[in-house]
Amino acid sequence: MEDEPPPQGVSAKALEATLLSALKMLDVGKWPIFSLCSPEHIKLIRQACVFGSAGNEVLYATENDEVFVLGMNCSGCLGTGDMQSTIIPRRLDSLCGKKIACLSYGSGPHVVLATEEGEVYTWGHNAYSQLGNGTTNHGSIPCQVSTNLVNKKVIEVACGSHHSMVLTSDGEVYTWGYNNSGQVGSGSTANQTIPRRVTGCLQNKIVVNIACGQMCSMAVVENGEVYVWGYNGNGQLGLGSSGNQPTPCRIAALQGIRVQRVACGYAHTLVLTDEGQIYAWGANSYGQLGTGNKSNQSYPTTVVVDKDRVVEIAACHSAHTSAAKTQSGQVYMWGQCRGQSVAIPHLTHFTCTDDVFACFATPAVMWRLLSVEPDDHLTVAQSLKKEFDNPETADLKFLVDGKYIHVHKVLLKIRCEHFRSVLNNDDEIIEMSAFSYPVYRAFLEYLYTDNIRLPPEDAIGLLDLATLYRENRLKKLCQQTIKQSICEENAIALLSAAVKYEAQDLEEFCFRFCINHLTVVTQTQGFADMDHDLLKNFISKASRVGAFRN
Known part of the structure; x- marks a missing residue:
């Protein structure tokens, strides 16, 4: 049995105008929390991420790079400087004007954000040092993480339940936070209070993509190999065993297969190859591996999504849901669906994988930072x-x-x-x-x-x-x-x-x-x-x- 997440409280011109209008507004209506925002305010949104144990928190940025938050504010995860819930959008002055490149969140929840300049900011739950500031004090305002990241440009961030990971522009991986199962890859099980580079097998490798499950970590290197470490009780590391791995280890079963992307669910893993194929492994009690049964798999197993080439995979460490988008634009989902189990990929009526998590996943959170570019000014x-x-x-x-x-x-x-x-x-x-x-x-x-x-x-x-x-x-x-x-x-x-x-x-x-x-x-x-x-x-x-x- 896999562990459950810890509970937390027409004319051509008319057509062109329609398309431009759609581009100018992010479609966030499927997430209930946005019902608290006025339609006029929603029209200004350019980036958004719904997170938290029940999808009760949201951070979003507007067209003029103002940053707002809204929701329950568990553990100070809204970054407003207090623990007060808010049904009125509150501005985060410390992040206004900073263009957001990527964002991830943990179960506490804690938030890790990187700007387009490559700076890293963290706030929220910190009982396991997942904020990387050297303490275990909750952070109620965004603070820059600089230790060991000075002169480093961070281009990707990922969070597990209570640990954090970032990828730099030169292909290096840094981790910190909860480490009871070796998920920070340091070789021990002691919590890590500040960012430290993950070395071992990754020492001379250039990493191009990272992801976190609840208590495990993954990295794809430039030649398509996948390295894994951390908790492995459900086989989510794909190593053919269920023993934890305290340092990065290459998935030997993927020899000869070139992986482009990795995505982690709560306790299962998906990878996308350069041939547009999906492999999955790990926990499967909701059918989230798409194999047609509910048996866990400790080795990579092929997922058959119609006959089309897959171009995008999606999973979220707080859910048991999987999704994929094909080259022809069709979106499939499998795994947990409103409490039910879908054991093989099911064709949806959606046009993006984000909608799968808005409508089917529990909790209804975003698996990535949703973003759209404004079109009023032409470069x-x-x-x-x-x-x-x-x-x-x-x-x-x-x-x-x-x-x-x-x-x-x-x-x-x-x-x-x-x-x-x-x-x-x-x-x-x-x-x-x-x-x-x-x-x-x-x-x-x-x-x-x-x-x-x-x-x-x-x-x-x-x-x-x-x-x-x-x-x-x-x-x-x-x-x-x-x-x-x-x-x-x-x-x-x-x-x-x-x-x-x-x-x-x-x-x-x-x-x-x-x-x-x-x-x-x-x-x-x-x-x-x-x-x-x-x-x-x-x-x-x-x-x-x-x-x-x-």
Whole structure:
């Protein structure tokens, strides 16, 4: 049995206007606590986090970077300097003007917040030194944590029930607080009163993502390995055992699988791989592993979410609920759902994973800081993006497959070396036949936006263009997009394209995918039609990594 959390007391213009209006206001209506705020005030909200043992506290920031709090104020977690509950939003002057980058909270509750400048502030419950200020006195106002974090820029924060963890921009992890099960990773079980760097197996690793369960900690490093430490009574560390781990240990069962993100529930863990697959392990009394039963798992187990690629996973250390969003935008949930058990991923009508926790989880808290950017003022980048394919301001047209794409010569020359050498001032129309309309349009739009928008199946053509024009960053973006479309049927074709265009990252990704799905891949038509030299190299490389070992 897993432990329960400790109780705590239309026209195009009209459509565009509608979309902009939606962007300007954060949708917080599904969380009951916001019924205490006036509609006029809600319209100003740009960031928000509902937290606490029953979703009875909230912190939010407005469009002018003012910070407000509201709710029960257990253990001084509102940061107002007292322990008084409030049904009227109160301003936190000490945080106003500081742009919030990320926020997490514990069960006490205590709050850990990082600003865009990388500063860390904590307040609230502190009986286990989870505020990192060297004491066990509750903190009723936000105070900056500076010990051992001077000259460090914090980019991510995570809290367990009573311990805290932060990730710096140089890939280092620091922890402090409750350590009865080794969750701060120091090698002992003594509480840690100030931030100290987690070393051991992480000493020479660059960490890219962190997460906390109630009494355990997780870190993903840049090569996709996952390291875990802390409480393991429900197998939530994924090590194949139930013994606690006082220092970071790599999950050996994920060998050869490259993890991108990790998310922790109360006593279960989810990871998302670079192939868009989910693995889960740990406590399962509510079906939160999505395996179809309620048996705990101490090894990573595949979670099947339809046939679509997963792009986001969500869990919260105060709940037994799991959620995921697919590439096509569908949102699934499983685990505890209003007290009931959902043992396999269930398709919801939601468009974001946040709504799963607002409507189904117990307590109804946010699994992350909700954030939206204001759209009233256009930055330089936004202004340029708006002018792409605008015939009213353009001075050059590309004719591709009988369609025009309107652009600006000066921007093309600034952004692309190829155009600096080929564009003439008297050019008005340029016909392009070497590439398809979707590919060339995506390329020109990339010059305006720094991003690419096209289906993964068309990205190989864009990869060809990027190679020809020597656009290295575009080449990297193409590889990321192509990865999203990989399956057993096209893996060899994508591997061949990666070799042809010297896309080394994509080549390695496709090779690993083929090895992980070797039986099916070798039975496809693509494998049968494989170029002789490519086949020879593939077999040689596969042999070296032990793919044909009995």
